[in-house]
Amino acid sequence: SISYLNGEYQPLAEARISPLDRGFLFGDGIYEVIPYYGGKSVGLMPHINRMINGLAAIEIKNSHTAEEWKTLLDDLVERNADMGENLGVYVHISRGTDVKRYHPYPENVEPTIFCFCFGIKDPEPLDRSAVTQYSLVSTEDLRWQRCHIKSTALLGNVMHFQEGYSTGADEALLYNANNELTEGSSCNVFVVKDGKISTPIQDNQILPGITRRIILDSLKSDGNLDVEERIITMDEVRNADELWITSSSKEIAPVTKLDGQPVGNGEVGEIWEQAFKVYTASKFDF
Ligand code: PLP
CATH class of the missing domain: 3.30.470.10 (Aminotransferase class 4, branched-chain amino acid transferase, N-terminal domain)
Known part of the structure; x- marks a missing residue:
């Protein structure tokens, strides 16, 4: 290469x-x-x-x-x-x-x-029964207070990723001292409850993910799904119907297990499929 x-x-x-x-x-x-x-x-x-x-x-x-x-x-x-x-x-x-x-x-x-x-891998199939499912562990976000800067100093992220990896999980889901969701160690996070999609607000606690932005913008212009940026507590995360992680390499990946417990009914959700369709149809426009 x-x-x-x-x-x-x-x-x-x-x-x-x-x-x-x-x-x-x-x-x-x-x-x-x-x-x-x-x-x-x-x-x-x-x-x-x-x-x-x-x-x-x-x-x-x-x-x-x-x-x-x-x-x-x-x-x-x-x-x-x-x-x-x-x-x-x-x-x-x-x-x-x-x-x-x-x-x-x-x-x-x-x-x-x-x-x-x-x-990089081919995009995942737009198929709830065939898409790769993710298993996460949650842990307190102990990185620095400038996570909006995409710094090459990634030791904090690497140590959190390893916490998940060493227990067989695919990613670590991070929350701050107020028990509010921040992001994953290498991805942003979305939750779905009663058909409503939310993701943490863009501040110094998270990387302003490009995939996150494309999802927000494409879903808003599509207009069929309800999506917002807001503070999300870990109680809400644990009671969510669906949980997704997003990044340039994962696109929108469904999480079906958190800390060993099923997310929602433990299956890939239908809102995931709808959102991934919208994203896939417009991703090259960004
Ligand atoms: N959050 C963190 C900590 C990341 O490292 C990444 C990407 O690697 C993301 C979020 C997702 O960002 P993007 O969608 O721009 O790839």
């Missing part, structure tokens, strides 16, 4: 950076993952805009316009077309390589820009 590193294209296995890179030393960087199906991206501009906002939030220099980023990423996917039909593009921008390890933002370093492609 062909990777991009600071303007150079080379086999991924040959790409090299300095151990003094601040991405390596401090997790001082911003990243994105963008899915492409059959060469067509989902949410490319929203992903690029979130990345540009993240760079601004931590004062990393951004040397490309949104259009230039688009060209760079589309081109990398084309160069890697032999890797498969469906590809994810990983983009990583660290503050750069300084001459010493020293906390403050250095003045004259060039950011390190690294991108590579990896194969």
